[in-house]
Amino acid sequence: MATITRIVTGYPARAVRTSEFLYIRNLRPDRWPAGDPELVYAAGTFGDCDESPTKQLIVARRDDPQWARYFELCFAKRPAEELYDLRKDPAQTHNVAGQPEYAAARLRLRGRLEGWMKETGDPRAARAAVQSSCWICIPRLRRSAVSGARRRTCTAALSGPC
Secondary structure: OOOOOOOOOOOHHHEEEEEEEEEEEEOOOOOOOOOOOOOOOOOOOOOOOOOOHHHHHHHHHOOOOOOOHHHHHHHHOOOEEEEOOOOOOOOOOOOOOHHHHHHHHHHHHHHHHHHHHHHOOHHHHHHHHHOOOOOHOOOOOOOOOOOOEEEOOHHHHHOOOO
């Protein structure tokens, strides 16, 4: 069950993986990837992550220095770019995107990902779409079976401004 908020927004991210690297572009790093940390309706805290004894333990001990790293890995907000060196870090727990020695790989993979997004018509490829706070307002990729035209939908009338 996804977290239920005033406007269901989701967590947009795209990635490209090679034999050497995993590059992740978090398109809205201001959002919580595992859901809202507050108790929201029936979904609970971090409602996009299923309930489990492990989740309960990590969330309960998030301020404990021994457990803080696990909380960060599981539930914390993510930076706009993540890069993992799969040969040195197969568990993908150490983001090297900000390290100068990885700048060339980061830029190469960013370009590859952006090219793929444009080539496939990804609605988040346009900068305005990335900044949109309501993914439902982005034109859908499917065409209407009746008219063949792209449909543009927004639930603003139902859930407040997008």
